[in-house]
Amino acid sequence: MEKFSSFLKPHRYVSLTQDSQASDSMEKLLEPQELEARIRHGRSGVLLTWCRAAYLLIAWVLTASLASLWLNALVNPSDLRGIELKDLEFKAAESWIERDIVKFTGTPIFETQDIVYREYNRDYKQYLGNSTEARDNWHELLRDRYFLVTEDEMKAIYPNNYKEYYHTALGWWIGLDGFHILHCVWVVGKALDQARSGKAEDSEYQRYHEDHCLDIIRQSVQCNMDLTPIPERRWHTTEHHFIDSDQKHVCRNIWTLRKFLDVRQNRTKQLIAEYEEREGKPWVEEDSAMGVFGFPEWKGEMKDYRPPYLVEKLSE
Numbered sequence: 001m002e003k004f005s006s007f008l009k010p011h012r013y014v015s016l017t018q019d020s021q022a023s024d025s026m027e028k029l030l031e032p033q034e035l036e037a038r039i040r041h042g043r044s045g046v047l048l049t050w051c052r053a054a055y056l057l058i059a060w061v062l063t064a065s066l067a068s069l070w071l072n073a074l075v076n077p078s079d080l081r082g083i084e085l086k087d088l089e090f091k092a093a094e095s096w097i098e099r100d101i102v103k104f105t106g107t108p109i110f111e112t113q114d115i116v117y118r119e120y121n122r123d124y125k126q127y128l129g130n131s132t133e134a135r136d137n138w139h140e141l142l143r144d145r146y147f148l149v150t151e152d153e154m155k156a157i158y159p160n161n162y163k164e165y166y167h168t169a170l171g172w173w174i175g176l177d178g179f180h181i182l183h184c185v186w187v188v189g190k191a192l193d194q195a196r197s198g199k200a201e202d203s204e205y206q207r208y209h210e211d212h213c214l215d216i217i218r219q220s221v222q223c224n225m226d227l228t229p230i231p232e233r234r235w236h237t238t239e240h241h242f243i244d245s246d247q248k249h250v251c252r253n254i255w256t257l258r259k260f261l262d263v264r265q266n267r268t269k270q271l272i273a274e275y276e277e278r279e280g281k282p283w284v285e286e287d288s289a290m291g292v293f294g295f296p297e298w299k300g301e302m303k304d305y306r307p308p309y310l311v312e313k314l315s316e
Contacts, residue, residue: 082250090176092153096260098253107246110235127186130193138186141254145183146175147264148271170271170283179261181220184213204310211307 085094105124110116118128125137148171154162165172191210194200228249234241272283306314 083252088157090174091156092149092264093176093257093260096256098256100251100253101248102251103248104245107233107244108242110238110240110242113238128189130190141258142179142183142186144261144265145179146173147261148172148268149174170268170275176257176261177220178257181216184216187213188217207309 079099080097081099083097083099085091085097105121106118108116109119126134127137128134148168150171151162154165154167154172154174158165162172167173187209191200191206226249228247230243230245230247232241233244275283
């Protein structure tokens with residue numbers, strides 16, 4: 001009974017000081033090697049815990065990052081394979097590049113051996129001929145092609161000779177070559193329409209313009225050589241087989257780049273409006289910031305650069 005009553009007595013708690021002293025006395029009873037082993041084991045346990053925590057943190061960060069990239073790709077697709085901004089292209093247009101898969105049109109249709117034509121599809125914008133629709137479509141595509149850029153932008157493109165290019169008090173005029181080449185396609189098409197109707201314009205400037213445009217188109221096609229395959233088809237109405245050019249191509253979306261031109265054109269108009277308000281007079285392109293505008297000096301006489309057709313014509 002005495003043993004049982006002593007068991008029911010309140011427990012006697014040891015103070016921290018006493019507990020520490022007891023721990024110290026225990027350590028004194030341990031051999032030095034065993035004490036060192038216990039300390040080392042404790043440290044390795046703490047290190048292992050930190051390593052596990054670090055691994056978990058890294059795994060969580062990677063998972064979150066990949067999930068974020070995946071969601072961003074769904075919301076904002078930015079697949080630029082094959083259409084990336086190339087060296088020497090205008091850097092400011094890079095964010096406006098968008099990948100587009102376009103099925104070309106133009107495959108011939110042979111009704112008979114002698115009747116052949118290009119399919120006329122109302123679902124596509126028409127650019128051929130001299131109709132109001134075609135003219136409006138060309139205007140929509142080619143309007144406001146040139147815009148002003150700052151000195152810093154010009155210097156980034158032509159670091160060593162940017163000042164030799166024509167510029168005004170507001171900046172430098174530039175265009176994007178793709179839209180210039182489309183202009184050249186329009187020039188050649190217009191010349192063909194005039195020739196078909198017997199109204200071809202015959203002047204030195206027109207001859208120059210057509211030759212210039214044809215050669216610029218040739219150089220652009222060679223430079224951006226399209227490797228999309230075009231197979232041949234056999235028409236049951238004729239003995240001939242012919243290429244089927246109605247194939248899908250990887251393209252840059254022309255209309256997002258057209259919007260880029262609109263943005264830069266609006267900025268140009270704003271610069272002009274601010275200039276006119278500041279100077280109190282209308283701005284004209286002749287408000288040039290440079291003196292003499294010209295090409296580098298010719299080697300020899302300018303007539304030495306005449307094309308053969310002009311040499312023959314002037315010698316008659």
